[in-house]
Amino acid sequence: MxxxxxxxxxxxxxxxxxxxxxxxxxxxxxxxxxxxxxxxQYNNVDDFLKLDSKLIKEEEGRLSNRLFYLSIPPNLFVDVAKCASTKASSKTGWTRVIVEKPFGRDLESSKQLSTSLKQYLTEDQIFRIDHYLGKEIVENLIVLRFSNLVFEPLWSRNYIRNVQFIFSEDFGTEGRGGYFDNYGIIRDIMQNHLLQTLALFAMETPISLDAEDIRNEKVKVLRSMRPLQLEDVIVGQYKGFSKDGKTYQGYTDDPTVPKDSITPTFAAAALFINNARWDGVPFLMKAGKALNKRRAEIRVQFRHVPGNLYKRSFGTDLDKATNELVLRIQPNEAIYLKINNKVPGLGMRLDRSDLNLLYKAKYRKEIPDAYERLLLDAIGGEQRLFIRSDELDAAWPLFTPLLKELEEKRISPELYPYGSRGPVGAHYLAAKHNVRWGDLNEDDS
Structure with a gap:
């Protein structure tokens, strides 16, 4: 054009x-x-020389900084990185490359990609972008933890019973099935978005807010985690559903998806961190497409109060008496804490109330898109919210054995209707670890 x-x-x-x-x-x-x-062409050296000439002409002798954004199929990353680095690098300023996920399909392909990119670029030139790390609430996670005395002492196995990372979309693949079928929900959402958020949540206090110090702590968390076992994972796939005269297509009804596909569109998993802070605490993840609502949130469920004086007020369901901190990433960004409160009146009746920070009510300014923040950081050379190669080396071993087992054994996903809460197996998985999914209460919406 x-x-x-x-x-x-x-x-x-x-x-x-x-x-x-x-x-x-x-x-x-x-x-x-x-x-x-x-x-x-992506792999044509002469075409990149022409691009270089055109850039030099437009730069008109000013300081030249060049940022290449590789929002292209992953099999083309190395070709572009090679040509851009060797033939279209800045002569006077910096040259950086943004790489969009997926960063490989497993540990082997991820390492191969990193090795190939480092033939032409240094680690500080490579910006592996995961837009979830640019979300306002995810950014605020470090502030919430390390600048509030009320939270930092509670952030351990002594007070936290379990942590949940929940991601759901209320739409299916809708024509993107060709791409999605090659990766599935575990690679598309869990291995990057949710795992990166978990690492920020669970890391130890960094020495400083410097990018390398924060990323060092994230790597330590990932290296402390136990690889996922098949018995700690549930996979599902949405099927067609009709309601009020409207029909919703199932995953395999999508013409871009093979009819016999067993690619999961839903997954729930229980992960564990084997270190002193988090020993024995289940970190539950679930992610799915074509569910009943769109949401992304972190839910921190605290332990029961020892010798609870008010247990009669809550009957046998002690879960109703526990505190819960919810960080809603999308939509309608919010942070709220569920507390027990006396209902006004002469009797002693308790209920659960929310101490609620709803961003749109508190802050009138429009919240920038995550990509805006990350692109600005890339231009400024700020790597804090980008993924380092050793993070990938620590993250992929957690999922690679599981993914291979799912594919080699051709494990069929549990079917669930479009627009439902997902497969029943997810509730059994939570119950196995003595946990109840926090998003089941519709009042939280």
């Missing part, structure tokens, strides 16, 4: 969120003038 066609395409979705008194149109016009389209 021409430069003009590219600019027209961008302008259809380009927005400007700045002070209303500013002249937004002028800024947008200025930005669009700096957008150019250049056609070429």
């Amino acid at each position: 021409t430069d003009e066609e590219l600019r027209n395409l961008i302008s259809q979705t380009l927005t400007c969120r700045i002070d209303q008194r500013e002249n937004c149109n002028e800024k947008m016009t200025k930005f669009l003038k700096r957008c150019f389209y250049h056609s070429g």
Whole structure:
């Protein structure tokens, strides 16, 4: 396409969120003038030389910094990194490359990818992007833990009974089945988004907020974790469902998905960290497509109060008496703490109340998209929210044996209706570890 066609395409979705008194149109016009389209093959050295010439011309002798964003199929990463590094690197400034997930399909392919990229780039030039690490609540996780005395002493096996990482989407693959079928929900969501969030949640206090210090602590957590066993995992796949005259397609009804596919669209897993802080605490994850609602959240369920004076008020269900801290990542970002409270009146009746920080009520400013934060960090050379190669080396061994076993034994996923809460097996898995999923209460929505 021409430069003009590219600019027209961008302008259809380009927005400007700045002070209303500013002249937004002028800024947008200025930005669009700096957008150019250049056609070429991913693995063609000559095409990258032409790109280099075009960039030099547009840079007009100014300091040149170049950031290549590889939002392309993973099998092309190395070709582009090679050509960009050898033929289109900046001569006067920095050159960096953003790599979109998936970072391999297993430990072997991940290591192969890292080794190949490092033939042409140094580790500090590679920015492995996981947009979940740019989410406002995930960013706030470190602040919540390390700057609030009320939480930091509680953040251990002594007070926390279990931690849940929940991700659900209320839509299916919808035409993206070809891509999804090659990876499945465990690789697509659990091994990166949820595991990265878990590492931030469970890490020890870093020496500083420097990127390397934070990533060092994350690696320690991942290396302390036990590889997943088949008995601690449930997999599911959504099937077609009809309601009120409307029919929802099942996963294998998608024309881009093989009819006999056993790729999971849902998974629940129990993970454990073998260190002094978290010994014996179940970290439960569940992620799924075509469920009853869209949500992503971390739920911290605390232990029961010893010798609870008010147990009569809660009957035999002591779970109703426990505190729970919920960090809702999406939608409607919020942090709330469930506490026990006396209902006003002459009698002694207790209920559970929420101490609630709802972001849209407290902060009127629009929350930036996660990608905005991460792209700005990449331009600034800030690696804190990007994944280091040794993190991948520590993360993949947790899932690779399980993934191979699922595929080699062709384990059939449990079917669940489109728009439901997911397979029943997920509840049995939680019960096995004496846990109840916290998102079952519709009042939390």
